[in-house]
Amino acid sequence: xxxxxxxxxxxxxxxxxxxxxxxxxxxxxxxxxxxxxxxxxxxxxxxxxxxxxxxxxxxxxxxxxxxxxxxxxxxxxxxxxxxxxxxxxxxxxxxxxxxxxxxxxxxxxxxxxxxxxxxxxxxxxxxxxxxxxxxxxxxxxxxxxxxxxxxxxxxxxxxxxxxxxxxxxxxxxxxxxxxxxxxxxxxxxxxxxxxxxxxxxxxxxxxxxxxxxxxxxxxxxxxxxxxxxxxxxxxxxxxxxxxxxxxxxxxxxxxxxxxxxxxxxxxxxxxxxxxxxxxxxxxxxxxxxxxxxxxxxxxxxxxxxxxxxxxxxxxxxxxxxxxxxxxxxxxxxxxxxxxxxxxxxxxxxxxxxxxxxxxxxxxxxxxxxxxxxxxxxxxxxxxxxxxxxxxxxxxxxxxxxxxxxxxxxxxxxxxxxxxxxxxxxxxxxxxxxxxxxxxxxxxxxxxxxxxxxxxxxxxxxxxxxxxx
Numbered sequence: 001x002x003x004x005x006x007x008x009x010x011x012x013x014x015x016x017x018x019x020x021x022x023x024x025x026x027x028x029x030x031x032x033x034x035x036x037x038x039x040x041x042x043x044x045x046x047x048x049x050x051x052x053x054x055x056x057x058x059x060x061x062x063x064x065x066x067x068x069x070x071x072x073x074x075x076x077x078x079x080x081x082x083x084x085x086x087x088x089x090x091x092x093x094x095x096x097x098x099x100x101x102x103x104x105x106x107x108x109x110x111x112x113x114x115x116x117x118x119x120x121x122x123x124x125x126x127x128x129x130x131x132x133x134x135x136x137x138x139x140x141x142x143x144x145x146x147x148x149x150x151x152x153x154x155x156x157x158x159x160x161x162x163x164x165x166x167x168x169x170x171x172x173x174x175x176x177x178x179x180x181x182x183x184x185x186x187x188x189x190x191x192x193x194x195x196x197x198x199x200x201x202x203x204x205x206x207x208x209x210x211x212x213x214x215x216x217x218x219x220x221x222x223x224x225x226x227x228x229x230x231x232x233x234x235x236x237x238x239x240x241x242x243x244x245x246x247x248x249x250x251x252x253x254x255x256x257x258x259x260x261x262x263x264x265x266x267x268x269x270x271x272x273x274x275x276x277x278x279x280x281x282x283x284x285x286x287x288x289x290x291x292x293x294x295x296x297x298x299x300x301x302x303x304x305x306x307x308x309x310x311x312x313x314x315x316x317x318x319x320x321x322x323x324x325x326x327x328x329x330x331x332x333x334x335x336x337x338x339x340x341x342x343x344x345x346x347x348x349x350x351x352x353x354x355x356x357x358x359x360x361x362x363x364x365x366x367x368x369x370x371x372x373x374x375x376x377x378x379x380x381x382x383x384x385x386x387x388x389x390x391x392x393x394x395x396x397x398x399x400x401x402x403x404x405x406x407x408x409x410x411x412x413x414x415x416x417x418x419x420x421x422x423x424x425x426x427x428x429x430x431x432x433x434x435x436x437x438x439x440x441x442x443x444x445x446x447x448x449x450x451x452x453x454x455x456x457x458x459x460x461x462x463x464x465x466x467x468x
Contacts, residue, residue, distance in 0.1 A: 045169045045446075048438025053468070054362035054401025055173075056307050057166060057433070059315040060345060061151070062337075064143070064323025067102075067371035067387055068395035069416040070334055073134050074106040074115045077414040078373055088417050092372055092388045093141045094327070099415065100375035100387065103331040112406030119338035122346035128406040129349065129358070130399045131466035135410025135419040138369045138391035138426065143325070146368035146391060149426050151195040153455045160199035160446075162430060163313035165455045167205040168446065169439050173310030176273040178208040181306060184317035185213040185295035196315060200448040207315070210278075212299035217279050277305050291347040300344035304351055307361060324367055327376050328386035349399065362401040362436055370394025373416040392418040396429065402436040404468040427460030435462045 069075050081087075081099040089096075104117045109124040114132060116124035123130075138146045138155070145155035152159040160168070163180040172179030182196040188209065196207030214220045280288065280301050291297035296318060303314045318324075318341055326333040345365070352358040371387035371394075378384050393412035399405060410422035431441040434455065441460055445452040 045439075045444055048169070049440045049443055050438055052402075052436065052438030053360070054436045055170070055360050056311070056401075057163070057313045057362045057364065057437070058303055058307060058348070059162075059313070059364045060341065060366075061315055061317050062324045062341070062365070062367040063147075063317055063319040064325030065146075065367045065369045065371055065389055065394070066324045066337075067326070067330060067334060068134070068393070068412070069371070069373050070102045070104055070330065071117045071120055071338070072115075072132050072395045072397060073412060073416055074102070074117070075373060075412075075414065075416045078102065078416070081415075086374055086415050086417070088413055088415050089374060090392055090417055092374075092390070094388045095377045095381075096372050096374040096388050097377050097381075097383065098375060099373060100383075100385075104335075110406060114406065114408055117338075119335050120342050120345075122342045123349075125346060126349045126399065129403075130397050130405055131403045131407045131409060132395060132397045133409045133424050133429070133463070133466070134393075134395050134412055135422050135424045136366070136370075136394050136396050136426075136429070137419045137423055138394075141369065141389035141391045143368060143389075147195055150366070150368050150429075152197075152199070153426060153430055153457060158194055158197065158199055159453075160201045160205070160455070161196050161207060162433065162455065163196060163207050163315060164198040164201050164205040165434070165444065166313045166437060168201050169434070169444055170312055170437065172312060174273070177277060177306065177309060177311055179311060180205065180207040180313045180315075181210060181311055182207045182315040182317065183210045183212045183299045183303070184320045185211065185299060186321050187211045187213075188317060188320050200453070201446055207313075212278075212302055213295050215298070217275050220278055221274060273309070277309050278302055280305065287351065290343075290350070292343045294340065296340045297344045297347070300348050304348060307357065308355070325389075326371070326386050327388060328384035330371075330386045333386075352400070358400050360401045362403070362433065363399040364396065364433070365398075366396030367394075370416075390417065393420070398432075398466065402468055404466050407466050409463055409466050422465075424463065425459065427456040428463055430455050431460035432463045432467070436467065 069078065078099050078101040082101045083098050086099040102117065104119055106115045106117055108115050110128040112128050114127050114130075116127060138149055140146060140155060148158070149155035152161050163182070167179045180196065193209065196209065198206035210221070212220060280298060283301060288301065291301040299316055303316055306314050319337060322333070322337065324334070324337055349358065349363070352361055369389055369391040372390045373387070376384045376386045376388045393416065410424055411420050412418060413420045434441045434444060441454060441456045445454045
């Protein structure tokens with residue numbers, strides 16, 4: 001860092017601030033820009049409105065739209081009308097044909113007797129702790145707006161993500177780690193960062209993205225250790241830089257400079273704690289095997305370690321390389337995708353219970369919409385053995401912190417096309433999540449552009465039937 005501090009026109013202070021802010025950039029420095037670090041630590045909304053049942057969230061997001069009729073919404077009518085036109089057939093994006101029964105077997109699990117597909121049999125062992133919402137609906141059958149709706153509460157305008165709102169309300173428990181982390185093996189297109197953005201909330205509440213495909217900590221987190229100096233020397237360099245930066249800030253009184261200065265300190269602290277949090281090598285072998293020796297098993301185990309260390313909101317994306325968007329060959333593709341996720345989810349639930357964390361950890365599973373109960377057709381009119389997008393009705397589930405397990409809320413029609421009983425919007429889902437975290441969704445607001453905004457906009461009701 002000392003080699004950057006030199007006189008002359010080669011580098012001005014703005015350039016120096018920019019260049020020296022790159023270390024550990026992939027682990028949250030940018031998330032602190034635009035606001036003071038104290039806001040991220042304490043929250044900016046004054047704390048919960050009532051006693052929370054959950055204090056952290058882990059969100060399994062199945063990108064592309066998993067089929068509800070092949071996972072958690074068994075439809076016997078599809079078997080009866082197999083190969084025949086379904087009595088209910090709504091407008092779809094692509095051409096679809098006859099009723100297409102699930103290629104997977106369903107069976108009842110637990111004392112609740114809820115039905116689950118064979119491709120999530122390990123998760124189903126915990127069904128008495130799970131509340132399945134079978135009556136979700138979105139607004140359009142397109143990925144990008146539906147992704148934003150489920151993650152940010154609005155399908156049109158960019159808004160702060162759910163994780164950012166949670167951070168705004170609760171703040172962080174650990175000042176040495178970002179409070180909101182998103183992970184996806186193999187990385188994610190830059191355009192999709194809007195799904196963990198802070199929007200108009202202070203930048204301190206933005207999600208931090210990590211690609212957990214690597215095993216080595218130096219590859220997993222860029223610049224986690226300095227290759228040039230030891231920590232003692234690095235601390236001296238940082239102290240010198242802080243002295244110069246604070247003198248510069250005193251002349252200009254720009255709060256963004258304070259955020260940048262604090263970000264350097266956070267980066268220095270992260271070099272120890274982040275390296276330890278993301279390194280699963282010290283976990284017992286049997287526990288690593290429980291989660292599975294693959295990218296999604298590792299990232300779920302890392303997520304548990306992050307939650308254990310005070311990270312508020314962890315979002316685990318699944319399906320970046322091969323999304324759940326199975327327009328064809330749904331039996332092969334859904335079986336493969338579920339096989340990557342079923343074991344880690346079940347392992348997490350078992351692990352959280354053993355550690356006494358299940359009761360105050362809210363788990364959410366779902367995608368941006370569901371899929372049609374009718375088969376998708378190719379240009380030649382022949383079956384592709386897959387399903388088109390379906391925003392009219394689909395399933396998500398929640399478990400853990402404050403959820404009444406072994407319950408089912410709402411239904412789709414007999415064929416699984418449209419939400420029928422107790423339709424549930426993204427706003428209802430978000431209102432329920434905030435309620436479990438201790439917030440009245442109508443009171444958790446942020447003033448922007450002359451208006452008090454909230455995650456649920458002007459909608460939403462708490463689904464009290466699934467609250468313990």
